[in-house]
Amino acid sequence: MKLGYLIDMDGVIYRENNLIDGAAQFVDALISSGTPFLFLTNNSAPTPEDLAVRLKHLGINGVSPRHFYTSAMNTAEFLSETHPNCTVFVLGEGGILTALHDKKIANDAINPSYVVVGEGMPTMEKLTKAHECIERGARLLATNPDNWCPVGAQKTRPGAGSTAAFLESSTGRRPYYLGKPNGYMFHRARRKLAELALGNPHDVVMIGDTMETDIRGAIEAGMYGFLVLTGATQLEAVGDYVYQPTRILQSVADLTDEIKTGKVSDRLNSPVYSHSGFHGGKPGNRHQTDVLAHFKPRPRPAMTK
Numbered sequence: 537m538k539l540g541y542l543i544d545m546d547g548v549i550y551r552e553n554n555l556i557d558g559a560a561q562f563v564d565a566l567i568s569s570g571t572p573f574l575f576l577t578n579n580s581a582p583t584p585e586d587l588a589v590r591l592k593h594l595g596i597n598g599v600s601p602r603h604f605y606t607s608a609m610n611t612a613e614f615l616s617e618t619h620p621n622c623t624v625f626v627l628g629e630g631g632i633l634t635a636l637h638d639k640k641i642a643n644d645a646i647n648p649s650y651v652v653v654g655e656g657m658p659t660m661e662k663l664t665k666a667h668e669c670i671e672r673g674a675r676l677l678a679t680n681p682d683n684w685c686p687v688g689a690q691k692t693r694p695g696a697g698s699t700a701a702f703l704e705s706s707t708g709r710r711p712y713y714l715g716k717p718n719g720y721m722f723h724r725a726r727r728k729l730a731e732l733a734l735g736n737p738h739d740v741v742m743i744g745d746t747m748e749t750d751i752r753g754a755i756e757a758g759m760y761g762f763l764v765l766t767g768a769t770q771l772e773a774v775g776d777y778v779y780q781p782t783r784i785l786q787s788v789a790d791l792t793d794e795i796k797t798g799k800v801s802d803r804l805n806s807p808v809y810s811h812s813g814f815h816g817g818k819p820g821n822r823h824q825t826d827v828l829a830h831f832k833p834r835p836r837p838a839m840t841k
């Protein structure tokens with residue numbers, strides 16, 4: 537059975553500027569076995585070229601810009617397909633500006649068709665400008681719904697979702713979110729993976745560390761969703777979700793041998809299932825509106841809406 541892999545980056549391959557143990561060997565195994573793969577990230581700030589250089593500095597070789605698909609590229613494809621000749625006012629940096637430029641979508645700070653929110657640190661002045669554009673009729677769109685993003689073991693930063701929430705609050709307009717878990721992101725990623733593989737893989741596996749984006753999107757798109765515990769999700773929290781990962785892995789290193797040998801494991805002999813006694817239904821920390829939550833440390837808000 538020929539599998540193709542879609543792989544999230546933050547919390548899967550690296551955390552901050554540290555490579556996750558075994559990630560380099562995992563990518564080596566994909567490349568040497570000729571297994572099709574594509575890195576799929578909701579971070580709209582870097583370009584594919586930036587990401588390839590970043591991986592190289594972290595010690596991962598053999599990856600080129602064509603191995604990346606970002607929420608910025610997804611947003612530009614969505615706009616050029618659904619609304620050719622539209623114009624945009626952008627809150628964001630790097631990757632989203634480049635992706636829109638590549639699709640020949642013009643910037644317009646006076647009367648744009650869309651305000652596009654990406655990752656970045658907007659000034660109050662730019663937020664005010666975006667607010668005014670929306671008041672004049674621009675539609676509100678965000679590259680990804682992440683309210684916060686991990687930048688270290690105990691540290692987060694505000695994400696594009698929180699910038700979009702600011703504008704939703706000030707204008708009363710609801711944003712439309714591209715990026716994971718939006719089906720358009722997975723549909724386009726599958727198509728790009730097939731182009732790289734010169735044919736459709738029989739099945740596609742999404743590997744990610746976030747339930748609300750990686751696993752939810754994969755399951756809804758009819759793919760396998762493999763959760764790794766090296767990023768945003770703790771094992772105890774998995775039972776809280778309606779949708780469940782196909783497999784739970786300590787890290788991508790658990791897959792290296794399978795990829796080398798071509799022998800695919802199933803969920804029952806997946807390392808976490810067999811060693812922890814986890815059966816998928818264990819209740820973890822509940823949402824903060826639950827009564828019992830008053831007696832527990834306050835959980836983080838959901839990563840997305």
Ligand SMILES: [Mg+2]
Pocket residue numbers: 544545546547548744745746767
């Ligand atoms: Mg991640």
